[in-house]
Amino acid sequence: MPRSRSTSYLRSSGCSVEGVxxxxxxxxxxxILYHLLKGTLRFNEIRRKMPKVTHRMLTHQLRELEADGLIVRTVYAQVPPRVEYSLSARGQSLEPVLMALKHWGDTNLSSFEAKAA
Incomplete structure (x- = not known):
């Protein structure tokens, strides 16, 4: 598995918050991680859930998440090839963090939007 920029960064970082x-x-x-909490998805299913992301950017982000061991990419040998993405055990361990971010956003983001208006 290729090393991602984050993996090499974590070795030199002294702060775990920075590393995460x-x-x-x-x-x-x-x-992406949040959507995969609900289960395995194919590339186009992820893309439909995130209409603003470009094909290239989604591919790039998925590759980095895979390289960091947070997601698993499974390729099925069929025509056309079928590729599915799911959370690894390490990725699943981020569920409390992602749900805390969602809860905080649900509770607080409207006040930021009101200030901007």
Whole structure:
């Protein structure tokens, strides 16, 4: 498995919060992980849940998450090839973190939007 930028970063980081944020850094990684909490999805299923992400960016984010061991990519040998993505055990262990982020957002984001208006 290729090393991602986050894996090498974690070795030099002295702060675990910094390391975790680097793992899920990126506009789409947290959202991808959140959607995969509900179960295995194919590429286009993920893309439909995230209509603003480009094909290229989604591919890039999925590759980084796979390289970091947070998701598992399974390819089925059939025509056309079928590829599915699911959370690894390590990715599943992020569920409380992702749900806490969702809860905080549900509770607080509207006040930020009101200030911006």
């Amino acid at each position: 944020l680097d793992l899920i850094d990126g506009k789409w990684k947290g959202v």
